[in-house]
Amino acid sequence: MKVAKFGGSSLANATQIKKVGEIIKSDPERKFIVVSAPGKRHQTDTKMTDLLIQMGNSYLNGLQYETNLKLIMDRFTEIIEELNLSNELLIEFETMIKTVLNAEQSNADKLDAIKAIGEDSSAKIVSAYLQSMEIDAHYINPLDAGIIVSDEPGNAQILPGSLAKIYTLHEKDGVLVIPGFFGYTEQGKLTTFSRGGSDITGSIIAAGVKAELYENFTDVNSVYSVNPNIVNDPKEITILTYKEMRELSYAGFSVFHDEALIPVIKEKIPICIKNTNNPDAKGTFIVSEREVKEDECVSGIASDTGFCSLYVSKYLMNREIGFGRKLLGILEAEGISFEHAPSGIDDMSVIIRERNISPSKEAIVINRIKEELHPDMVSLHRGIAIIMVVGEGLVNTIGVAHKAIAALTEARVNIEMINQGSSEVSMMFGIQSTDMDRAIKSIYNAYFVKK
CATH class of the missing domain: 3.40.1160.10 (Acetylglutamate kinase-like)
Structure with missing residues (x-):
C-alpha cells in the first residue's frame, strides 16, 4: 500500500x-x-x-x-x-x-x-x-x-x-x-x-x-x-x-x-x-x-543564498559564562531565528537568513550587543551563500575536507566560515554569494569527476 x-x-x-x-x-x-x-x-x-x-x-x-x-x-x-x-x-x-x-x-x-x-x-x-x-x-x-x-x-x-x-x-x-x-x-x-x-x-x-x-x-x-x-x-x-x-x-x-x-x-x-x-x-x-563505499562518501552538494553572518569578537569570550546564551537571547528577544552558530575561543559567528533580519532590526541587535555584551567587535555581513557537502561517509573518510578546501582554493574563492563536526553527514562553507556558482563547479569536479 x-x-x-x-x-x-x-x-x-x-x-x-x-x-x-x-x-x-x-x-x-x-x-x-x-x-x-x-x-x-x-x-x-x-x-x-x-x-x-x-x-x-x-x-x-x-x-x-x-x-x-x-x-x-x-x-x-x-x-x-x-x-x-x-x-x-x-x-x-x-x-x-x-x-x-x-x-x-x-x-x-x-x-x-x-x-x-x-x-x-x-x-x-x-x-x-x-x-x-x-x-x-x-x-x-x-x-x-x-x-x-x-x-x-x-x-x-x-x-x-x-x-x-x-x-x-x-x-x-x-x-x-x-x-x-x-x-x-x-x-x-x-x-x-x-x-x-x-x-x-x-x-x-x-x-x-x-x-x-x-x-x-x-x-x-x-x-x-x-x-x-x-x-x-x-x-x-x-x-x-x-x-x-x-x-x-x-x-x-x-x-x-x-x-x-x-x-x-x-x-x-x-x-x-x-x-x-x-x-x-x-x-x-x-x-x-x-551501504557506503569509501570512494563515494559524498552524495551531493547543495547551495543556497540569502544568508548573513553576525560576527562578535571579545577577548577571553570562552571564559565568560553565559556569553553565547546572552547573544542568542538577544536574537530570541527580537524575534530572529538563527541557522548556525560556529564559535572560537574569542569569537562567534551566527548565521541568519537575511529575510529574518531587516536593516532596522540589524541596528537594534547590534546596539543591544554593544550595550549588553561589551564586545571588542561586532559586525553583520550580508550576501553570504551556504554550500553543504553531504554524505554518510564523511565522518569516517580521511581527506574529504581537504578536497573541498583545495577545490575552493583552486577556484579562488575566499571561505568566510567553515562548520564541520556538528553534523556527521555534512560540511558547511560560507562564501560570498557572487562566488557560489564557481565554487560549486570546482567542488563538484573534485568529488565526482574522475581525473
Whole structure:
C-alpha cells in the first residue's frame, strides 16, 4: 500500500493531470493520493498559489483584486474543460473563493484560507477526473482525514494524536484524494504548513496509514548530486539516507521539503522521488540506512543564498559564562531565528537568513550587543551563500575536507566560515554569494569527476 504525492508541475494543466490519472490507475497499491496546487505550465507562468496570494493581499489591502480572481478562474476553467468535467466544479470554486474573502476572521487566518484553495480545488479536480476514468475515487478534506495541527498560520505543526486518526482512513474504500499544504486546528480553523508544505502532508499521511512506500512525484527522474542549473549533466543519486536528504533539502535542494522527512523518519517508511513525465524511471530512494563505499562518501552538494553572518569578537569570550546564551537571547528577544552558530575561543559567528533580519532590526541587535555584551567587535555581513557537502561517509573518510578546501582554493574563492563536526553527514562553507556558482563547479569536479 502506497501513498503518492503529486507536486505542482504534475498538476499544472489537463495534460499533466491525465498522466497522473494513468499513474494512479496503473498500480492499485496507490490508495492514498496527496496533491499540490497547479504549478507553472511553462517557465514564465505563475503558480496558482502565487495568484491566490496576490489576490488575497490585494483584497486585504483594499485594492483591486478582480483581475487576479479572473486569472484564477480562467486557469481552473481551462483544466476542467479539457478534462471534460462538470462546470459545477467551477461554480463551487468561485463560491468558495468569495466565501473566504468575505469571512470574518483575522488577516493571517484569511490569507491561510485563501492560499489553501489551490490544493483543495486540485484535489477535487483529480478526484472527479479519476471517477471519470471509472476509478472509485473520493475527495477527503484534511479535517476528515485527521490532519490536526497547531494554530500557527503559515507554519503549522502536526499535533500528537493525529496519526492515530489518520490511520482510520484504512476503513474507507477506494482511492482517497487529499489536498496537501494545510490542516485544521483543534478548534476547527484552517491553517497552512510552510510554503511547499504538500510534501509535509504526504509524509504525514504516509506515516499515519503506515504505508509501505511514500512516492513523491515531481518533474525530474531523480535527485541529482548538484543543482543541474549550475553543473551540466550532473550525476544522478539512486539512494540517500533520511539524514542526507534532510541536509540537502535544507541547503537548497528544492525537490523535497526538508521538514517533510520528520514523520516518515519516525515510522521508517522509505520514500521514492519519481517523475510524472517518466514514471518508469527508477527514481531516488530515501531510506534510513544505506551501504557506503569509501570512494563515494559524498552524495551531493547543495547551495543556497540569502544568508548573513553576525560576527562578535571579545577577548577571553570562552571564559565568560553565559556569553553565547546572552547573544542568542538577544536574537530570541527580537524575534530572529538563527541557522548556525560556529564559535572560537574569542569569537562567534551566527548565521541568519537575511529575510529574518531587516536593516532596522540589524541596528537594534547590534546596539543591544554593544550595550549588553561589551564586545571588542561586532559586525553583520550580508550576501553570504551556504554550500553543504553531504554524505554518510564523511565522518569516517580521511581527506574529504581537504578536497573541498583545495577545490575552493583552486577556484579562488575566499571561505568566510567553515562548520564541520556538528553534523556527521555534512560540511558547511560560507562564501560570498557572487562566488557560489564557481565554487560549486570546482567542488563538484573534485568529488565526482574522475581525473
